[in-house]
Amino acid sequence: MTNAVPRHRRRIATATTMTAVAAFVTAGVALAAPSNADSGSATLAGSTPAYATASADLGQSGTAATLSVRVYLAGQDQAGLAAFARAVSDPSSATYKHYLSAAQVQQRFGASQKQIDQVSTWLKSAGLTVAGSNTHWIDVTGTVAATQKAFGTQLHNYRTSDGTLRAPQSDAKIPAALSSVILGVTGLSQSTTHAVTNHQTDPLTAKKGPVSNNDPSCSDYYGQKKAPSTTPAVPSGYTTPATLAQCSLVPSELRQAYGVSNTGLTGKGATIAIVNWYGSPTMESDANQYAVNHGDKPFAPGQYSEVNDPSQYTNQAACGFGDYGEESLDVDMAHGLAPDAKVITVAANSCFDSDLIAAEAKIVDNHLADIVSNSWGEIMYSTGGDMTQAQMQAYDQVFMEGAAEGIAFDFSSGDCMNNDAYSISKGLNCDPTSSRAQVEWPTSSSWVTSVGGTALALNKQGGYGFEAPMGDNRSGRTAPGATSWVPAGETFGGGGGVSESIAQPWYQSWTVPNSESTTLMSGAKAAHPMRTIPDISLNGDLYFSSTLVGQTTNGAYGEAGYGGTSVSAPSWAGILADAQQAQYGIPVGFANPAIYARSFLTNDVVQNPKQISGSPTHSVVFQYPTSSGPGIAGQYRLIQYGVDEGLPASRGYDEATGVGSPNAWFLRSFGFGH
Incomplete structure (x- = not known):
């Protein structure tokens, strides 16, 4: 322990x-x-x-x-x-x-x-x-x-x-x-x-109503609504905002954008496990309320279950006992992207490695699931004590045993870019003890799928418009009629990079350029290619394309916009459940070899995506809705999205988004040859 x-x-x-x-x-x-x-x-x-x-x-x-x-x-x-x-x-x-x-x-x-x-x-x-x-x-x-x-x-x-x-x-x-x-x-x-969770929420971003979206402060799709005339002129370095930010996305929109709806896949026959610490006492009822609010089916009897023992919980002060936002996010996304898959939450007794390893081992020893989603991670090299070899060995052993059984593990790649000094000082959701630029663990293990984040734009039909890497700069809140934006200097970006201790696994050797895999995050050159992350990415942006999540807080159910690779990881788990259904119920197992073999089928995410209008832009205006309350309603933030925070997205594999994001062709390919 x-x-x-x-x-x-x-x-x-x-x-x-x-x-x-x-x-x-x-x-x-x-x-x-x-x-x-x-x-x-x-x-x-x-x-x-x-x-x-x-x-x-x-x-x-x-x-x-x-x-x-x-x-x-x-x-x-x-x-x-x-x-x-x-x-x-x-x-x-x-x-x-x-x-x-x-x-x-x-x-x-x-x-x-x-x-x-x-x-x-x-x-x-x-x-x-x-x-x-x-x-x-x-x-x-x-x-x-x-x-x-x-x-x-x-x-x-x-x-x-x-x-x-x-x-x-x-x-x-x-x-x-x-x-x-x-x-x-x-x-x-x-x-x-x-470990810390890889999400960020703004409680004032609940902008999509239970039945339909008619909020004038946000857009149904990218480019729908112009920024109000009461917003100040943009500062140097920002392009002219073309649109109000999209309203917080819900699973039906994600299913359509990533091609799940076109395939008819629902994850039927697969089981997804969600690992976090502690457990929400209202998780199933919250997930059902959320699904019904947004036109989806609630869990059927026996479709959702939990493994937890509150009498064994420890370290509540350090781990944030009572904050069930991460669990709610994970369950909502997994169920939303694979509505017919079974979902089981496995609650670790704390956010410390001994308890988290025990939770992962429990799933493997009892084969509780086909897919295991983890929206948390930790710094490997910290001023408060580095990850030990024994801990990394123990995790990898469990992951490999899972692979032998056909169990896939995924981990969010992190929300603090490359965890360097700049990222730590400016990031919204960063662990403050990073001692140098680095990738996180366990997402950098060679035996898990590292899931990065993107900013997803919907088109007018509600389908896939484009994606940019998850990298934002945001201003402070600015009142209508102000002459300038309030500087904030905060950033929010998906994790990625090159491991300095883990060699390149075989499945990356034919896809990841040597120029990337041999360039360590310190700038030094490695003698041999090393493990790079992420492997694949999905939507996770906080303001450009936040995702709506429902949970009970202080006895009342409510919904708010969430962002982070904590959105991406359980969404990928749902996609993988759909892929399992596509190949006639046979589990995909450790997914990375299958991902890289299909890299030519994914949506390639680049730094400067071509917009619907045909000209690139890099900023939107986020407006707080009237429901935000006195003193905040109607205020603005200027969001610069697709920012290069040291992990640029490029054609093919890159350290911002991996091989890109999934689509209908990617999913259908799992049925070929079966």
Whole structure:
């Protein structure tokens, strides 16, 4: 278990066995290696955080304090798991889609009872108490003194920008005989790092009525309504606004724009799992109200279910207990893009990695779903403690087991562009502890689909007009009749970029240009191509094309406009459920190989899209509706959309939108050959 010092934050493979091992190690799995100092032990590389420096060392931690530690298990065949996960996901493989059952995966690749007993016996011999175990990990508790004895290191306190944190003075050690059994350990060091959701909402953007849209403050489609004469002249750097921003979109419009309506697909036969922390007590009734309000079907009996245990919830202050906007958004979008798919929400007990990994593992171990959508992520390199190798290894192991079963995982790519200093200082929805430009995790894992964001324009017929990358600049609120715009300098953009630690997976090698995959976010050149994100993108803009979401707050149901790649990820989950129906109910499984094989069928999103009128423009006016209340109703924001925030969109693959967005041809192609 992760021992965390909670802190409030803003919302967030290969053809042969040997090359499979290499790809697995490069993706974050560092197998324990024998220590030069002691041939009877092996060192867990990377178990000492970056903040544990000699200059910050405050001395020995109290030895009587009790710790909770999690030891992750490597399973019976790491290399075999990586090779099988690739083969079953690769359209060119003879075993493509020959999935295993959950029981078969655990029997073949999970830790055996003998391995669990071996590790448990060692931990107990060091004076630690086993609190629980499964085929993925063993949880233990014990004093600092016993923990130091077990892992051959001293635990010291260190001065950090986030306060005093405990960490090992040197990398942990384990018995050499267990080096092939143990994946890594967490809980020896403290961290303030935890996952944040990737959405942003403006509670004043609920602009579409329950039955029809007749709000004069927004447009039904791009270009429908001119900006009012009471708006001030645009400043330098903005093109003349051609239109009032579109009204917040609803699922029926997204289905039409992305071609789902044309195919007749509804996700029937697929099951989508939504992973977040905690769980809304009114989720099903809210989703049903939302669907009915906008002309869609509510959930049928048994179509929606939940897995949660409120008695086990922890870290509510750090994780934002009671804010169910993310769950509502995810369920509304998944159900909206695949109205006949089953949806199950799996609530983690907190926003910390130990609980999130447990939620993902629960889905895989019980095959609760075919598709798993995650609208959250975290910074990999943080001033409050970096992601550890053990955590990344544990996530990847679960993702690969899911791939072996035919389960697809997707993650939102983030809402803070490349997470550099500029993005952190200007972003609406950024984690403030990023130490350098970087991609987020788990969205940068090679075993998940990273879903980026776009700004979607509808045409007059309500179909697909164009898309721009999700990158906005916005002004402050400006009163009607003002002579100038109120500067704000805030930005909002989809996450993307190049990993500095994860090698390029095979499915990107024929699509992603080397010029992108070898240029790290620091500007340095990598010796070999690296993992780039996102893989695919859908609408997620906050002001240009916000999405309406319904939820109960303080006992009252209401709707507001949401934006972020948290909109994009569950929308993609719905699209993938539709694709599963298209191929006669066979799960798509780990989707990235299928995505890149169909990249020529997607909507290619570029930086300067050609507008309906034939001339490019880059700004719209957002007007607050009359329902916004006194002092705000009628005020304006100037929105510059499609802004290049260091991740430019271009022809073909790019780090702003991946291969682009799906459409009817993309969906229909899943039925070819079946």
